[in-house]
Amino acid sequence: MKIDNYNFAGKKAIVRVDFNVPLDENGHVTDDTRIRGALPTLKKILADGGSLIIMSHMGKPKGKVNPKFSLSQIKEDVAKALGTDVIFADDCAKAADKAAALKPGEVLLLENLRFYPEEEGKPVGIDKEDPAYDEAKKAMKVAQKEFAKTLASYADVYVNDAFGTAHRKHASTAVIADYFKPEDKMLGYLMEKEVQAVDNILSDIKRPFTAIMGGSKVSTKIGIIENLMDKVDNLILCGGMTYTFAKAMGGNIGESICESDKLDLALDIMQKAKDKGVNLVLGTDCVAGDAFSNDAHTQICSVKEIPAGWEGMDAGPESCKAFTAAILPAKTILWNGPAGVFEFDNFTGGSRAIADAIVKATKDGAFSLVGGGDSVACVNKFGLADEVSYVSTGGGALLEAIEGKILPGIAAVKE
Ligand code: AMP
Numbered sequence: 001m002k003i004d005n006y007n008f009a010g011k012k013a014i015v016r017v018d019f020n021v022p023l024d025e026n027g028h029v030t031d032d033t034r035i036r037g038a039l040p041t042l043k044k045i046l047a048d049g050g051s052l053i054i055m056s057h058m059g060k061p062k063g064k065v066n067p068k069f070s071l072s073q074i075k076e077d078v079a080k081a082l083g084t085d086v087i088f089a090d091d092c093a094k095a096a097d098k099a100a101a102l103k104p105g106e107v108l109l110l111e112n113l114r115f116y117p118e119e120e121g122k123p124v125g126i127d128k129e130d131p132a133y134d135e136a137k138k139a140m141k142v143a144q145k146e147f148a149k150t151l152a153s154y155a156d157v158y159v160n161d162a163f164g165t166a167h168r169k170h171a172s173t174a175v176i177a178d179y180f181k182p183e184d185k186m187l188g189y190l191m192e193k194e195v196q197a198v199d200n201i202l203s204d205i206k207r208p209f210t211a212i213m214g215g216s217k218v219s220t221k222i223g224i225i226e227n228l229m230d231k232v233d234n235l236i237l238c239g240g241m242t243y244t245f246a247k248a249m250g251g252n253i254g255e256s257i258c259e260s261d262k263l264d265l266a267l268d269i270m271q272k273a274k275d276k277g278v279n280l281v282l283g284t285d286c287v288a289g290d291a292f293s294n295d296a297h298t299q300i301c302s303v304k305e306i307p308a309g310w311e312g313m314d315a316g317p318e319s320c321k322a323f324t325a326a327i328l329p330a331k332t333i334l335w336n337g338p339a340g341v342f343e344f345d346n347f348t349g350g351s352r353a354i355a356d357a358i359v360k361a362t363k364d365g366a367f368s369l370v371g372g373g374d375s376v377a378c379v380n381k382f383g384l385a386d387e388v389s390y391v392s393t394g395g396g397a398l399l400e401a402i403e404g405k406i407l408p409g410i411a412a413v414k415e
């Protein structure tokens with residue numbers, strides 16, 4: 001079912017959102033992006049004349065009640081964002097009465113789902129090596145179904161709008177969907193947008209397609225790099241992984257970050273790119289620092305000739321030029337991972353050059369998707385989030401989707 005085609009009038013809707021928002025030490029929300037992200041879905045349900053049961057996780061309480069992660073801390077923020085009062089259920093598994101009493105237009109916020117280990121469905125307090133682990137896991141799966149059934153019993157319709165957890169088969173993100181008829185379960189608007197954005201990258205590709213993968217390590221990105229290799233025209237690999245490639249090619253990389261056990265993998269990626277006709281763009285020069293600090297002395301050098309005691313911290317001017325040249329003509333762009341240690345203001349140049357080129361290409365008609373934790377922080381730091389086509393809210397979920405994996409949270413409502 002599509003949310004736009006559903007009339008929520010008189011219905012109770014249980015909506016899985018991602019309200020895992022950052023809080024300061026006094027429990028105040030420091031960034032409400034995720035709350036705002038869910039508003040189109042929540043408001044549509046209320047505007048139709050439905051009532052809302054909102055559920056989310058926050059942090060990693062590991063199956064135990066922990067006031068530090070209580071969603072009661074964000075109740076007023078949710079109320080303010082929705083422009084209506086919010087009732088709070090301080091036990092998400094014992095909220096049947098409160099849910100039953102909801103009238104159209106009313107909102108119930110459930111306490112953190114992860115106060116129950118059943119949400120994640122992983123046995124707690126038992127080691128994977130323990131001979132009793134398999135039995136405990138089986139028992140937990142049964143308990144997880146019961147927990148999901150309880151949550152489902154509160155409502156007539158289920159909406160999943162939590163892209164950030166869509167790659168997890170948790171009670172509230174996937175298992176719960178079994179208890180609703182196909183016509184009474186659906187993705188929310190935010191999820192629909194995310195799915196569409198990934199589809200633009202994976203299926204509906206306008207060429208040339210340039211992917212920019214940065215960040216610290218090759219090993220965490222290899223699945224995506226391999227999947228993208230069949231799809232992209234230009235593949236820019238930058239950031240910390242530059243130095244694994246430079247070393248693999250026989251360069252001296254000083255103290256730069258490097259995965260020495262991935263040198264063969266780096267050479268293999270280079271060969272695959274050649275075989276598949278992908279234009280692989282690797283950094284050739286870098287801004288090296290004599291310490292891992294914003295105040296380090298710097299020099300520009302070839303990535304293959306970094307002096308001892310120095311480390312590559314950002315892309316150099318020649319690299320930035322090559323990155324820009326591969327981005328500007330693109331009609332589809334994916335960016336994941338910074339080109340340098342962008343957290344230090346003196347090492348943002350490479351990431352800035354990439355961001356500027358993406359903004360320009362987007363103005364010229366490209367579809368640009370920026371996603372995965374640090375690159376989002378990067379475009380936010382530069383104040384450019386509104387100038388790319390789409391900034392994904394998903395970290396792991398986005399990366400798994402791009403790797404071509406089926407996300408359980410999406411599959412569950414599409415069955
Ligand atoms: P990831 O989580 O793998 O996307 O990596 C993001 C992190 O990579 C950021 O915290 C960056 O500071 C870091 N990073 C990018 N370039 C470098 C570099 N040349 N040396 C060390 N860390 C880097």
